[in-house]
Amino acid sequence: MTDKNFTPTVAYLGPEASFTHIAATTLFGTVGLSPRPTIPDCIEAVAEGHVAYAIVPLENALEGSVPLTIDYLFHGNELFINAEISTPIEQHIMVNKKQEEFVDEIESVHSHPHALAQCHKYLQYRFRRVPLIQTTSTAAAAKYVSENPDEKIAAIGNRLAAEKYGLHIAEENIHDFHFNHTRFVVLSLRKGMLEIEGHSETPKTTLMVKLPEDDRSGVLHQILSVFAWRRLNMSKIESRPLKTGLGNYFFIIDVLESIDHPMMKGAMEELAALNCTVKSLGSYFTYNEVPSR
Numbered sequence: 001m002t003d004k005n006f007t008p009t010v011a012y013l014g015p016e017a018s019f020t021h022i023a024a025t026t027l028f029g030t031v032g033l034s035p036r037p038t039i040p041d042c043i044e045a046v047a048e049g050h051v052a053y054a055i056v057p058l059e060n061a062l063e064g065s066v067p068l069t070i071d072y073l074f075h076g077n078e079l080f081i082n083a084e085i086s087t088p089i090e091q092h093i094m095v096n097k098k099q100e101e102f103v104d105e106i107e108s109v110h111s112h113p114h115a116l117a118q119c120h121k122y123l124q125y126r127f128r129r130v131p132l133i134q135t136t137s138t139a140a141a142a143k144y145v146s147e148n149p150d151e152k153i154a155a156i157g158n159r160l161a162a163e164k165y166g167l168h169i170a171e172e173n174i175h176d177f178h179f180n181h182t183r184f185v186v187l188s189l190r191k192g193m194l195e196i197e198g199h200s201e202t203p204k205t206t207l208m209v210k211l212p213e214d215d216r217s218g219v220l221h222q223i224l225s226v227f228a229w230r231r232l233n234m235s236k237i238e239s240r241p242l243k244t245g246l247g248n249y250f251f252i253i254d255v256l257e258s259i260d261h262p263m264m265k266g267a268m269e270e271l272a273a274l275n276c277t278v279k280s281l282g283s284y285f286t287y288n289e290v291p292s293r
């Protein structure tokens with residue numbers, strides 16, 4: 001799917017020095033990257049053809065899925081996953097250099113909701129009752145702190161953000177659990193696997209499955225057995241509300257096989273025979289980032 005002489009434009013959840021930016025740089029280098037303020041802005045940029053790809057967070061090991069991304073993929077435009085990158089996440093709390101001496105007097109802590117949640121225990125213990133302010137990304141919080149030197153505020157984000165926005169890291173590695181990884185996905189209007197050096201051996205396929213309307217008992221069991229007897233390895237299953245009424249869900253299923261594999265073709269046919277509505281987000285390779293920042 002890649003042409004070596006072509007530099008794709010890539011929308012990412014910015015501003016610069018967000019975790020998403022670091023993931024984007026690992027896959028695409030620094031040329032052609034275009035920051036957007038929110039996840040929907042990234043998704044709309046690619047859906048409307050302003051950029052070739054968008055890269056957005058999909059799931060965190062501590063906090064679970066990013067609902068905004070999942071819901072846009074299910075309810076929104078017809079987009080496909082071309083690659084995923086999983087990166088280690090280290091959270092640091094940072095203040096404006098002007099406030100370096102006054103860390104104990106912090107009046108609010110700003111960051112992306114997932115980052116605040118990843119540091120929940122730390123914040124509870126160290127900044128009890130200090131208001132937590134949600135921002136569109138960790139880097140947006142760092143930028144805000146840099147632009148408001150007289151406010152007694154802190155941001156949670158990565159080391160690159162502290163460097164980029166000239167902030168002082170007050171405490172390092174404040175995330176509550178050691179294993180803190182986030183999956184980012186590369187989206188485009190086209191099906192296809194982005195092939196760059198260092199990808200996983202086996203591709204992964206993401207399916208969004210809506211159960212049949214008749215709501216018969218045991219249908220979820222039937223769906224699972226479609227994959228089980230074919231020895232198709234599922235790496236994730238999760239339900240999300242359909243938004244049509246309480247108790248109505250769709251399922252996101254990741255399978256460690258390409259959609260072109262004969263067993264997967266059979267599985268798709270069997271799901272259709274069970275009256276399930278299946279939307280394939282495509283097959284793609286997984287990349288891992290070295291824990292450098």
Ligand SMILES: O=C(O)C(=O)Cc1ccccc1
Nearest residue numbers: 018019020112114137138182
């Ligand atoms: O990319 C960012 O900086 C974000 O704010 C999204 C995010 C939040 C927490 C962990 C990974 C990505």
